[in-house]
Amino acid sequence: MALFSRVLNKTRQQFADAADNNHDDFAALEEGLIMTDTGAGLAARLIQEVRDKDTSKPPAALLADVMAAHLRRLEASLTLDGRKPFVIMVMGINGGGKTTTIAKLCRWFVTRNKKVLLAAGDTFRAAAREQLGEWAERLDVxxxxxxxxPSAVAFDAVRAGTARQCDVVLVDTAGRLPSQTHLMAELAKIRRAIGKSMPGAPHELLLVLDSTNGQNTLAQIEAFQQVAGVTGLVLTKLDGSAKGGFLLALAEKMPKPVRFVGVGEGADDLEIFDADAYALALSGMNSQYST
Incomplete structure (x- = not known):
């Protein structure tokens, strides 16, 4: 609860401003949902669910319960299934925090006693390779x-991960926009190269999303899904987003598993998504109202 209360500060302020701190006013709560990029139609349906509940709970507390029920569709933590190495291909648009997220993922696995190998598959941006190299040195991987x-780098990395008996291979890819058709097609090539190096890989296709983009991320998910496939999401920059309600739209329209959320710039600033905590923080309600 405390974690999301911190990172959702801007979203909660949007909600409070719209609701004018009146958590008993259904119209104000609906406006708060719209202001945080939930979407007008979905906001109306959520408020109707709240109205239909026969209980003495305050409306905002009921809304937290309703939101949590919807957001649970996104709960699914990343679990290694015994395949070794477990290959994770990481994708995203430019500037979304992808390389930093890979470093955090590396730290996540290392602290759980997993042997990790990094693949600097962003061969277009020298700074990305240098940044990942610095993290590799810092984390001793x-x-x-x-x-x-980049396909050759990914192929070699998976082969090396197998030979060195690594638990996890994290494959970075260059940031790209869905409108860059040739670069999007390259993702499919990288995925095929990984599969040739190890049949069945990659085992996880993680898409990193910048939370400040709100519902615009839904189009990104669809574009990356069509080209390379998406099995899980990592949300970054929640601390700077005023659009935290977009997760409700995500849960309704394309409920891809949210594996992790980034909550800062440090190597340890990565957390498993918790629907109940997120809903309580988004609504600004105390944990005493949770179900």
Whole structure:
């Protein structure tokens, strides 16, 4: 609860401003949902669910319960299934926090006694390779780099991960916009190369999303899904987003599992998504109202 109360500060302020601190006013609560990028239609349906509940709870507390029920569709933590190495391909648009997220994921697995290998598959941006290399040194993990074909880097990394008996191989890819058709097609090529190196891989296709983009992220999910497939999401920059309600739209329209949320710039600032805590923080209600 405390965690999301901190990172959702801007979203909660939007909600409070719209609701004018009147948590007993259904219209104000609906406006608060709209202001946090839930969407008008969904906001109306959520408030109707609240109205239909026969209980003495305050409306805002009921809304927290309703939101939590919807958000639970997104709960599904990342679990290694015994395949070794477990290959994770990480994708995202430019500037979304992808490389930093990979470092955090690396730290997550290392602290759980997993042997990790990094693949610097962003061969277009030298700064990305350098940044990932610095994290590899800091976290004391090996890294495979290259300056040419990113598919070749990914292929070599998976082969190396297998030979070195690594538990996890994290494959970085260059940031790209869905409108960049040739770069999007390259993702499919990288995925095929990984599959040739290890049949059945990649085992997880993680899409990193910038939470400040709100519902615009839904179009990104659809575009990456069509090209390479998406099995899980990582949400970044929740601390700077005033659009935290977009997760409710995500849960309704395309409920992809939210594996992690980024809550800061540090290596340890990665948390498992918790629907109940998120809903309580979004509504501004105390944990005493949770179900």
């Amino acid at each position: 090996e890294i495979i780099t290259g300056v040419g074909d």
